[in-house]
Amino acid sequence: DAEITQSPRHKITETGRQVTLACHQTWNHNNMFWYRQDLGHGLRLIHYSYGVQDTNKGEVSDGYSVSRSNTEDLPLTLESAASSQTSVYFCASSEEGTVEAFFGQGTRLTVV
């Protein structure tokens, strides 16, 4: 069955370190998204991609970057982790002409 997976599921890192969160989907979807979830804010869009070599900034993109070298993967990099980036991160994918977006299981990141 097609799926979308995130790794790691949990990570603790120190302030200032570079961190990369992985997202891999086997749906062959062109659209991929990264969100962060914080109490009281719901899910907020960090970055998104409509296809290989395409990346775009969302509302809360400062301090984050993504790259899309193939259809299946959209890794999210925190260039220099800050305590304000402690959050739960969700990756999602979707395809044009379809309704549903599929979400990964989430990654809980703690920056100490």
Added chain:
Amino acid sequence: AQKITQTQPGMFVQEKEAVTLDCTYDTSDPSYGLFWYKQPSSGEMIFLIYQGSYDQQNATEGRYSLNFQKARKSANLVISASQLGDSAMYFCAMRESTGRRALTFGSGTRLQVQP
């Protein structure tokens, strides 16, 4: 400006009763979609129901229905015959046809079903 507003941070409902979770939205795009997702304590995002802005009928999926009032820009989720397993966070979201293909989420409502 906030595009999706959920004004109920938390709600309680008795088992077997119906409950309505409120959602209002703001958009100038004539074509858009409205979504509801459920997030149980385990954390995954579960798609529940979808309503297109041009759909004439309110969407229904089992015990879930979406009360779509376009003129009032509201898209309330109605859960009939609540079950203990319905206890979760519920998020309303919107996707506009023009511009980004991403979902914009509300802040969520935590529903607790009491026995």
